[in-house]
Amino acid sequence: MVDSPFAEISINVEDILHCSYSHWYPKFEKYTLSEAVIYKSLPKSFVEYLESDDIELPKENKKDSVIFQDAKPTSDNEYSDWEDDRNEEIISADKFTKSDPTKNFKELHEQLKETINRFGSVAPKLNWSAPQDSTWIMTGRNMRCYSTTDLFLLLKSSDYLNHDIYHAFDEAKDYDKNNPPIFDLNLILRKWVDINPSMEFRCFVRDRQLIAISQRDLNYYSFLDELKDELTEKIGIFFDDVLMGNFDCNSFVFDVYLPKPFNEVYLIDINPYQRSTESLLFTWNELITMDLMEEYVEFRLVTQHNSGRFATKAHSQNHVPRDFLDASVDTQSMVDFLKKCKELELNERDTSDSGSDDDGDIK
Incomplete structure (x- = not known):
């Protein structure tokens, strides 16, 4: 193996387009875990809405949203001023719904609501990427959406x-x-299915050869090591029978899920063979320089002795404001950051006290 940190990956625009969900899903739909609806040629107004910095959410029933569901008093949170705190939550929620952005893409919004109602709940993504970095904002800490809100x-x-x-x-x-x-920016809504994260794996294909498999969830699972040979065989058969002769790229990355008793292999996603695709337990340099003549699939798991290395929750760098991360290494910056937060808090409080009730919402 040649060890060069500057090893190049040869990928073309056409390869990336072939890995778009809307391109491969029709061909391999029967091998996927859940049904999906693909919205192509999204209205320009919707794309502009996604690009905008403002967070304006639909004026639909907030009780349909997992974010704004009513809190229920329990022995842990039932105290004398609980109702006052609940009113503050309502105020905070109404700030998000002060105006209705969907007036600019009403038809699409109705279609999205119809799909979510039919599926019960969905997991979204665009052509290639899913919003896994923003799951911290959701109650369930996952991508499960019950409403367009x-x-x-x-x-x-x-x-x-x-x-x-x-x-x-x-x-x-x-x-x-x-x-x-x-190219058309697509929005994909996949029917939500609960899975066991320990049984999802990322597989790397180079020049039509399966070369490496990585555990997808970087936590230590003691039972996986004894299943390694069986999982390698099952994934290898799936690749040979389903993907190798039917997918359009010579090199790509695919994710699979194998629920017990491991009789089925489900295709979760296909990604471009490029550095922006997470390589997980491998480095891209390793993947690029592996000797294809060996015809050996390297399967890597998080083991007990290296589990501490992967203890940080995935995407955790996105769970706090970037300003806070930058300030954390500079005392003066931290002071300035906290002052800014305090000023914002006071400004919001003043705005809330003087706010009007044009829409009948609680202020």
Whole structure:
């Protein structure tokens, strides 16, 4: 193996387009875990809404949203001024719904509501990326959306989606900034299915050869080691029978899920073979320089002796404001940051006290 941190990956615009969910899903739908609805040619007004910094959410019944569901008093939270705190929560929720952004894309909004109602709950993504970095804002700490309020807040809180809108082809060798490829931004709603995260795996294919498999959830599961050979065999058969001769790219990355008793392998996603795709327990340099002549699939798991290395929750760098992370290494910056937070708090309190009740909402 040649050890070079500058090893190149040869990927083209066409390869990236082939990994778009709307491209591969129709061909492999019967192998996926759940049904999906793909919204193509999204209205310009909706894309502009996703790109905007303001967080304005739909004026629909907040009780349909997991975010704004009523808190129920228990022995832990039932105290004399509990009702006052609940009123503050309502005020906070109403700030999000002061105006209705969906007036600019009413037809799409109705279609999204219809799909969510039919599925019960959904997990969203764009062509290539899912908003996994913004799950911290959701009650369940996952991508499960019960309403368009949940959906839009999750999408607008994500930095990952900027990749699909602005940087999808940055790593393509034939990408020309002056003549960028024309493609439709898609929104995909997948029916929510609960899965066991320990049984999801990321698989790397180079030049039509399965070369590596990584545990997807970077926590230690003691039972996985004894299943390693069986899982390698099952995933290898799935790749040979389903993907190798039928997918359009020579090199790509695919995610699979194997529920007990491991009789089925479900395709979760297909990603471009490029550095912006997370390599998990491998480095991209390793993947690029592996010897294909060995015809050996390296399967890596989080083991007990290295589990501490992966103890940080995935995407945790997105769980606090970037200003806070930057200030944490500079005492004066931290002081300035806290002062700014205090000023914002006072301004919000003044605004709330003097606010009008134009829409009949509690202020």
